[in-house]
Amino acid sequence: MSAPKDCCRNRRRTRLYRLLFALFLTFIIAILFVILVIWLVLRPTKPRFSIQDATIYQFNVTAPNILSTTLQVTLYCRNPNDRIGIYYSKLYVYASYRNQQITLPTVILPNYQGHNDITVWSPFLYGSSVPVSTYLTSALSGDENAGFIPVSIKLDGRVRWKVGTWISGHYHISVNCPAYMIYSPGSAIRLQQPSGCSVDV
Template structure:
């Protein structure tokens, strides 16, 4: 009787251990398989470039507040041959001397096929933003000179898709430093005097 009771009481723990071991092996194999596939495809970061700019309003006459409406055309390139990219929680804003001068604007969800290029043209601004006095004064001086350095920022989350494999979400930050030709009182398309490739951090 004692031996029978002992055998019955030890069976469930053994079954649980076997089940846990099987689950652990399965998860390890699945993880290794996903990692191998991921390394084979080796997804690259997307590439951003500013190719156009327009300024419809820029009011620096009421410090410490700046009011502006700007539009930038960005090309987004997915350089991967076999990997698609999902973007979500996207937002964009413009900064000057590391000071935000437009409220962050939400951008729509984006899915990008491999080896494709899409265009984004967000309109940014439309509401006054408080800034430091030296920022407002510096922007007014640069505007009078006719050359203004700005940074267009896009941020959000992305994930990669390779076949049936999808990665988790990665936060990303894109900083595009541009020099635009802008004179006080001018509205519309402005020339890009310098627009190096944007820096993309994932």
């Protein structure tokens, strides 16, 4: 008598498990479909940065392996999204030369960038008596003789996305802008031409 009862119980369990699995699978597919629809409607795109101008007023080896730098950069940033605003919670801008940081980070104050808005920042960057490697000082001498100094302007900070009244959590943003500088003895070192930046969010 117990065998038929056990068989019925097993069938019921099997049906229950299949039903739960089908419900779970339907739930996952529905979530993925909603995400796909939201993505197709919003088309989220990273902000676009470029360096428009840069002038180095001081770029001197003041002692063995000590570099002092003063420069001003003009950064152009555009939000290419039609339906998404961007909050820049805080951005730090600094200069590097041959992958070594040569200025202190300069803070760009928090601001909001609306749909398709453009923002321009022109911060000064300072590095007073920064210790650098021996390789860097010899490379600088060679670059000055060649009349060309490769400097990178980097931004590091956090952003939030705004869609309607909804605001996302913080996301890390990292921007790298190569600035190809023309060196001429006795004059300020100027940017060769505007250049785009790589952006990681």
